[in-house]
Amino acid sequence: MNLPGYELYRNAFGRLVLVDKDHQCEEVIPVRAFPITAPDHGVALVDAHGHELAWVERLDALPEAYRALIEEELTSRELMPEIQCIEKVSSFATPSRWWVKTDRGETAFVLKGEEDIRRLSLEALLITDSHGIHFLIRDRSLLDRHSRKLLDQFL
């Protein structure tokens, strides 16, 4: 395991701080480069202005403490609930309210139009709700029959 050429810690204000040999940067933000297709490969540490400070090829290659810090920060920033079950929809015509079970608990959202369901691949779908929050269906063939039937009405 190679130690990175910088130091990373969380300050009292809950911000990540990165110190390397040239300078110290507060408010470091980890950003995944491929949040959907390869979430664990390629994480950039950027400053508040969006300039890249460091690039992490693989999270698991980092020292444990750094990895935990970065993952903690990512967890508090990333919201892309994965839909596990569609319980009901208010109508098959849009706009339609959906009640869903996700890996982050139950919620409801409004689908503005069918075009807000984007096909990522043959089986993966990305649904954008009326507020722009993304819901992911990683593999629609793995949904239960009822959910698939409801979803099918919109595809």
Place this chain on the structure above:
Amino acid sequence: MQQLARCLHSHAMSRFPFQLGAQIEAQLASGEKVLAWLETDLDARLHFSSGLIVVTNHRFLVKMAEDNSWHVWFHRQGLRLTSRDHAGVGALELCDEQERLGCWHYTVRLNSEANHLIACFEQQLVARSNEVDTIPDAQAHCRNCGMILSSSQDTCPSCEREAHAPPSTWTLLRLWRFAEPYKWRLLAGFMLMLGSTAATLVPPYLTMPLMDNVLIPYQNGQPIDNELVTLYLSGLLGAALLAWVLGWSRTYILAKISERIGADLRTTTYAHLLKLSQAYFGGKRTGDLMARIGTETDRINLFLSLHLLDFATDVIMMTMTAIILISINPWLALVTLLPLPIIAWLIHLVRDRLRTGFEKVDRVWAEVNNVLADTLPGIRVVKAFAQEAREVARFRAANQRNLEINDRVNKIWSLFTPTVTLLTEIGLLVVWIFGIWQVSQDQITVGVLTAFLAYIGRFYLRLDSMSRIVSVTQKAAAGTKRIFDILDHESSVPEPVKPVSLATINGQIELRNVSFRYGTRSVAQDISLRIEPGEMIGLVGHSGSGKSTLINLICRFYDVSEGAILIDGVDIRTLPIAEYRKHIGLVLQEPFLFFGTIAENIAYGKPNATRAEIVTAARAAYAHEFILRLPYGYDSLVGERGQALSGGERQRISIARALLIDPRILILDEATSSVDSKTEREIQAALDNLVKGRTTLAIAHRLSTLREANRLVVLDRGKIIEIGAHAELMARQGFYYHLYQSQLQYSDTQDDAVGLKRCPDTKENRL
């Protein structure tokens, strides 16, 4: 609870979590009042879960779902409450001088509530430092956008946009709105339909006496009564001729009406579409919209002129036949009509499956169109990267899905028609059996049985074709739904309910705490700016800093999320949109020329302009001379299929276009960035003419172009960071100074390399 109730009123909203009301009340000390709250919907790991954050006039209270007790902080100096958001997640942080005291998350849908909470909190801290205990006045602003509300309104009309009424299955009936103007002609057509259908029912009726009075007696040895035969046969001919004339005029009149209804539908939809806001077009693909207006209206039209007409005829015919059959022999009629409910049930069964199936077919069809609409405009890129095969594969994939879905629909559909035919045959069999039995019992004559068979031969034939109405009706209903999707879509930039008319304006623009978010992305935050009449403002900043957003907001292509924009002190949301935009002249980076003559293009914003006016505008825009060099002068055709003009020439035409409408407010959005420096100098002279005496907002990459500006507004990530004249900002050595310096350094090598370091998005999709 009383205190709470009062607060509810003072905030003009009704979403307070009442189940938590008692809990909060138990927490409140005497004299303590709830001022604002936020019901959060995420926990620390961003799982959906509820929590409550409350600001009172003394304290800041928080309780999340997993907490057993309230976390409490008394208002004191040094506390800071801030929010930040990223990709749909908002975070509220409470800090003091030393550390972060807490951090709570919510989804972006609660953003305005969170901002309100922060505002209330800050107000309390200020009040504390002044040592007064203030409670804010009853709020008369909209919580979402800050628009001032009248006492009867809870939220302002522009924020009340999330109505989720599902369209009913009777969508087709909504077409009546378009049929109403033709109702008298429709009635005439209907009467003709009744007449022609009745005429077609005469011949089978005549087979009865033909059989009983002519053929059967002849078989029993009596001679044929020629007179009687002539009478019956001329009756047959007469009925056929009458049916022909009536049927022809009926079809002609009704088809003519339906054609007009279709045309009205198309025009209305297009007119409505053009009124929708920029945001709508951003979210839709051109191919889909074109398919809706073209194909769908055509389908509806076909349905009205052909299928619905046939269906109505069938229904009338069946009713009349049923009456005739019952009047001849009720028992046989009963047996004949027995299969009808079964078929009706079958139709109903398949209907739902077919409808969703056809909706799917439509969507997948639009997808095929979209592939075309994506690829063909980008054909140069496709060819340059030699990706033809890939694009064909993409098209094939879309087509494949089209096939799959069609196959599935056809599976149901193919079973449907033969089943109806089978039922028809079985029905006929039943009539034969019952009829022969009745004849053998001498209850009916052979003639009656023949007439019945003749009638139901047609009758069932019609049932078969009627079953086809199911699919076409579903298709038409699906098409109607897609059309009404457009018609029902209200512009997110609504016309004011009580418009204020400003005939002339001075051109003073004021932005008051303007914020704007696009989806989850906050692209402008709390921008306040006052532009005096005639002043020229240059907007400076990196790509994505919010310059174009600001312009889109001032043009009211979008409405602000929070805050307000005022022209001469009047909120632009209270002005009629078209009238307001007449005061604005817009010159874009990529001037768009419509197909037509140059004169028409210059006069686009003022179609009734005289030739003299057009020439004057062209002269002022330094376009006159090059126009005269074209073979047909001002009558030369330009646009997609017309004369090729250079970027600079097109730009000068668009400047002439803006000059002609003589607007008080002028907006130059990168007007000179798509041309080289030499052309820029030519355009600059034209621009100087344009800017004279008008309130001008200009965006330019090349900072040198903005030297004429009275003030420069420097934007960074949606916020104003510096304002001042060029010299002033240079002296300050801030953001602008560095931008200018870096541009000077690079200007020798590359014109546009500056300010483009972060440029992930293209001009089209950015705001």
